[in-house]
Amino acid sequence: MHIPDGYLSPQTYAPLWGVSLLFWSVALRKMKKELSTKQIPYLAMAAAFSFLIQMFNIPIPGGTTGHAVGAGIIAILLGPWTAVIAVSVVLIIQSVVFGDGGITAIGANCFNMAVAIPFVSYWVFKLINRKSIKGARVYVAAFFAGHIGLSTGAIVTAMELGIQPLIARGADGRSLYAPYPLSIAVPVMALEHFLLFSIIEGMVTFLLLKYFLKYESDQIYAISVKEA
Numbered sequence: 675m676h677i678p679d680g681y682l683s684p685q686t687y688a689p690l691w692g693v694s695l696l697f698w699s700v701a702l703r704k705m706k707k708e709l710s711t712k713q714i715p716y717l718a719m720a721a722a723f724s725f726l727i728q729m730f731n732i733p734i735p736g737g738t739t740g741h742a743v744g745a746g747i748i749a750i751l752l753g754p755w756t757a758v759i760a761v762s763v764v765l766i767i768q769s770v771v772f773g774d775g776g777i778t779a780i781g782a783n784c785f786n787m788a789v790a791i792p793f794v795s796y797w798v799f800k801l802i803n804r805k806s807i808k809g810a811r812v813y814v815a816a817f818f819a820g821h822i823g824l825s826t827g828a829i830v831t832a833m834e835l836g837i838q839p840l841i842a843r844g845a846d847g848r849s850l851y852a853p854y855p856l857s858i859a860v861p862v863m864a865l866e867h868f869l870l871f872s873i874i875e876g877m878v879t880f881l882l883l884k885y886f887l888k889y890e891s892d893q894i895y896a897i898s899v900k901e902a
Contacts, residue, residue, distance in 0.1 A: 675740060675831050676731070676768065676783055679776030681852040683841045686834055691781030694762070697789050701758040708753055708895075716893065720748045721760040727878070728764065731774070732871075740863075740871045743787050743827065746795030746820040747879040751886060753895040757792035786831045795823030795879070799896055807897050812887065813880055820879030821872040825864065828871070832856075832863035 682690075709717065724744040731741050749757040762784045768774040775783045796819070803815035836856030839849035852859070886894055 675743070675787060675828060676728075676765075676775035677779040677786075677831065677835065679778050681776070681835060681838070682779055682782055683838060683851050684778075685841055686838070686851075687778050687782050690785050690834075694781040694784040694789065697758055697785075698762060701755040704753075704755040705759055709756055713752060713893065716752060717756060717760055720744070720752060720757075721764050724748065724761050725764045725767070728768065728774075740828070740866050742871060742875045742878055743791055743824060744875075744878065745787060745791040745827075746799075746823040746875060747816075747882045749792035749796040749823075750799050750816065750819060750879070750883060750896045751894055754792040754796040756895075757796075758788050761788035761792065782831075782834055786827045786834070790830050791823040791827040794826045795819040796896060798822045803897070805897070807887070807891065812897070813884065816880040816883040817876040819876075821868075821876035824872040824875040825867050828863045828867035829860060832859040835859045835863075 727742045727744045745761045765783050769780050799815045799819035803812050835852040836859035838851035839855045842850040
């Protein structure tokens, strides 16, 4: 899902840099208010976990790769705004140090994986779970939060890639950036993630939430007293 350099036009990646910068600014302010000293180690562990799980990249048709992200469970445990920072830090390090994702595409990759996924996952969890702290509902909510969140991120990524042939073409009619149109990019990315990677993301979200419910339920942002 990491978009490399050369796949997005300036008309696409420049605005997404601006959107991501706006979310980072708001997230930093909110994180200072909401994140307690006790939770800081969890933030570091969340970023490390997201980094690790994203290392398992599997190439798929359409010019990109598929993998789990871990953003959904971070949003549930620490809040969506904290997840924005945790996952963004991971994506920036991956791009700058490891070349996983382009420098010009950092804004797009962060929007797709560090903004879209956390907020969708968080609100899907809240919508399905309501205020439950035990029983099947909370686990179903966790699975679909991870699944729908990652699927959404994949579709947003596919749309960004798919519009490139509409934005700029060479004299020979070929796209100057990502070569696949929406009719290819969206179905491929959606199906690959919906049927494989999003299921993995859902299971990871479910299993980690199950652990925290058993051992540290007071640390779960989405079902904490202040959120009830």
